[in-house]
Amino acid sequence: MDYLNCRYFSVPFLFLLLCFPSSATGDLRSDKQLLLAFVDAVHHPRKLNWNTNTSICSSWIGVTCTADQTHVLALRLPGAGLSGPIPANTLGKLEALEVLSLRSNHLTGNLPADIISLPSLQNLNLQHNNLSGDIPASLSLGLTSLDLSYNSFTGEIPLGIQNLSQLSVLNLQNNSLSGPIPDLKLLRLKHLNMSYNHLNGSIPFSLQKFSNDSFLGNPQLCGPPLPQCSAVLPSPSPFSPSLSLPPAPSENHKKNSGKNASAGFIIAIVVGGLALLLLLLMVLFICIIRRKGGEGTGGLKKKGSTVEKPKEEYSSGVQMAEKNKLVFFEGCAYNFDLEDLLRASAEVLGKGSYGTAYKAVLEDGTAVVVKRLKEVVVGKREFEQQMEIIGRVGQHPKLVPLRAYFYSKDEKLLVYDYVPTGSFSTLLHGLSD
Known part of the structure; x- marks a missing residue:
């Protein structure tokens, strides 16, 4: 009887397995729709081969799936010409995403909070874009590498970074971040760069082991490895009781002082006039020598100027990104x-x-x-x-x-x-x- 019950129970169970798709297939289909929603929302001049009729795991550029091909594991689209804001509720919904690299594009606007707080996220590379606004306060505790450099982020560094115990790389240079640096007591942190922002205050003791290159370009930042913070002492009161006024000078002392001052004034005028005359003679002598030298070597200077290579100047992080593409x-x-x-x-x-x-x-x-x-x-x-x-x-x-x-x-x-x-x-x- 037990055998018959088991046999008849297995028939509807197998029927359910055949009629309904597996959850793995459903998860991958959901990831596919999220990626298509992302790429439809951003501008990309060079066509991606993301076709709805092809396999997401084996054919789509920049997409890496898990070993069992049930989820998207990594998305790498560096230098793909993407522009515009990153849409919320797209990449931040990829439950198994561990690596996201969208560096060296033209992305703008705020960084969606659902991306940086994605529990599975380990590596986030968004450097060399034009993202702005505050860095989201809620961060994924699994992050091992966070690179937001060469953007336009403002506000203070979020205190949530203190809780990223797995973090080994933190790059925030060339933004517009302000305020003090949090005390990041992160044992695994090996690489740190916060240079060229608007940070102020003293560098926390836990970060003083890094070189000064990690903090350059912050004029209001001080403490090792930068120069020591100068102590500001209060100026003494003009009526301080510890100071005694000198006695009033007598009439004879005033007359003698006046005579000495007149003689010193005349001597100063004579010495100053001689120094000025000597300076004018030196300038005239230098001008004559340069004029003679210029006539003798003018041909060489003109010839050399045609060989000299033009200098290329880059004044911003965005231009530097263009240079390195x-x-x-x-x-x-x-x-x-x-x-x-x-x-x-x-x-x-x-x-x-x-x-x-x-x-x-x-x-x-x-x-x-x-x-x-x-x-x-x-x-x-x-x-x-x-x-x-x-x-x-x-x-x-x-x-x-x-x-x-x-x-x-x-x-x-x-x-x-x-x-x-x-x-x-x-x-x-x-x-x-």
């Missing part, structure tokens, strides 16, 4: 920035007259070829024009296309697709090894 060509599906490229493992492929080629493997496993140019002295505008020409030529089916480039005064990089096997001759003639 890779420039991608239209149609490129890569999703990384210069910071990712510099962290990649590199292997030398070959050296040529214009530089060295490396195979770079990024954190997500993407492999590219990076050519580092050497001894190439050229202006930024001319370099960009040459890159556009190379980019158009690279669209030929027999050539490996140029995908991106980077320009700075001291560094110039070219990024190509990585072809795992074969050689240039093989690609050109279609031969097999």
Whole structure:
């Protein structure tokens, strides 16, 4: 009888399993809708391949799922050209999200509180944007890395950071934060930067172990490792009883003092006049020498000025972010920035007259070829024009296309697709090894 009861009970139970989708599938479908709501709310000039008909875990750029493919684990979209405010109730609803990297974009507005307080969040990288407002007070206790640098955040540093016992990296530099620094007694904190804000007061004892580079650009901040705070002493009262007034001078003393003052005044006038005359002679002598030197070396100065490279000045964190960006060509599906490229493992492929080629493997496993140019002295505008020409030529089916480039005064990089096997001759003639 017990056997029959078990057998008949299993039939409706199996029916329920077949008729209703699993909770895992439902969770992944929910994450997919949240990501689509996020990307629909922000502007992105370069198209993401987020298609509702493709697999979110294996096809979507920047998305990493959990091992069982039931939730979104990480979202990395650095330098993707995203602009506008981050919508609330989208990314902050991804229950299993551990890594969020939206750095080097053009995001604006306030940081939604539901993102930074997401219980599962461990790494939040939002540097090099234009986010503003206060940093939300409610923070995820699981955060190990928090980077909000090069934005426009205001207000005070939230006291909730004191409770982040797992935090090892905290970057808040180049914002407009004000007020005192909280006493962060965080044993795991290894990297700290609060420079170039409007912080004031003395640096807490728990943070004095960090170098002065962590606190520069805060004029009202003091204490080790910065200069000591100066003690402000009250000025003495003009009627202090401890001070005694000198006796009034006599008439004879006044006359003698007047004569001495007159003689000293005349001597001071004579000495001052001689010093002024000597100064004028020295200035005249220097002007004559410079004029003669300028006539003799004018040709060299003019010739040298044509070789001198123009100086590039950057006066804000936003401009510095633009300076450090890779420039991608239209149609490129890569999703990384210069910071990712510099962290990649590199292997030398070959050296040529214009530089060295490396195979770079990024954190997500993407492999590219990076050519580092050497001894190439050229202006930024001319370099960009040459890159556009190379980019158009690279669209030929027999050539490996140029995908991106980077320009700075001291560094110039070219990024190509990585072809795992074969050689240039093989690609050109279609031969097999």
